[in-house]
Amino acid sequence: MPLMTYAEVRPWAKAIKHQVLTKRMPPWGAVKGFGAFLDDPSLSLPEIAVISSWVEGGAPEGDPKYLQPPHDHNSRTVESRPAARRRTIRGDLRLDRAVVAVGARAGNGPGSGWLQLTAHLPDGSVEHLLWLSGPRPPGTSDYWFRTPLNLPGGTRLVCTPAAASVDLLVQDSAK
Ligand code: HEM
Numbered sequence: 001m002p003l004m005t006y007a008e009v010r011p012w013a014k015a016i017k018h019q020v021l022t023k024r025m026p027p028w029g030a031v032k033g034f035g036a037f038l039d040d041p042s043l044s045l046p047e048i049a050v051i052s053s054w055v056e057g058g059a060p061e062g063d064p065k066y067l068q069p070p071h072d073h074n075s076r077t078v079e080s081r082p083a084a085r086r087r088t089i090r091g092d093l094r095l096d097r098a099v100v101a102v103g104a105r106a107g108n109g110p111g112s113g114w115l116q117l118t119a120h121l122p123d124g125s126v127e128h129l130l131w132l133s134g135p136r137p138p139g140t141s142d143y144w145f146r147t148p149l150n151l152p153g154g155t156r157l158v159c160t161p162a163a164a165s166v167d168l169l170v171q172d173s174a175k
Pocket of ligand 1: 012015016019020025026043137138139
């Protein structure tokens, strides 16, 4: 259903409030605060508060002079992402040499429920890479890290639950 104009949005105001408060919309799948990603469309808490209070206030129409020009969906440019190899992690995997982790790719197959991916570095520190709370939203499988991560040889990658698997997207380390 189109949600481009006030007339199209108004009848859905209550449903929109529910969707954004429960974080079902916009679809993303990754739990906030566990890893940081490029392309993350999630709304911030202040944005959610603005939508929610607008609905609570009766969803009034704003002044048309502040209306943004209509969004041209055809002009959307998709940024290219770095070439990377896949290291499939099922359970536990110990890196035999250093790599740069640039993202993670989660399968969409049946049974693709929640999963968590963490990296345990040889110095004892733990990096939280990805936490998916349930089935992947359609069209979302690649989660590119906001900052590439240097993982030294000896790093232990852990994917839970044991039955889950995830591809870590890696490049060779310059070190
Ligand atoms: C009446 C409330 C809404 C309903 C019932 C609804 C429903 C849906 C459904 C069924 C999809 C298809 C994908 C899926 O099932 O996850 C979808 C996609 C999407 N929705 Fe919503 N939605 C609502 C409100 C919103 C709002 C308020 C936003 C933004 C804040 C939003 C952003 C998106 C985005 C970004 C997509 C993905 C589109 C794409 O991949 O091209 N939705 N929505």
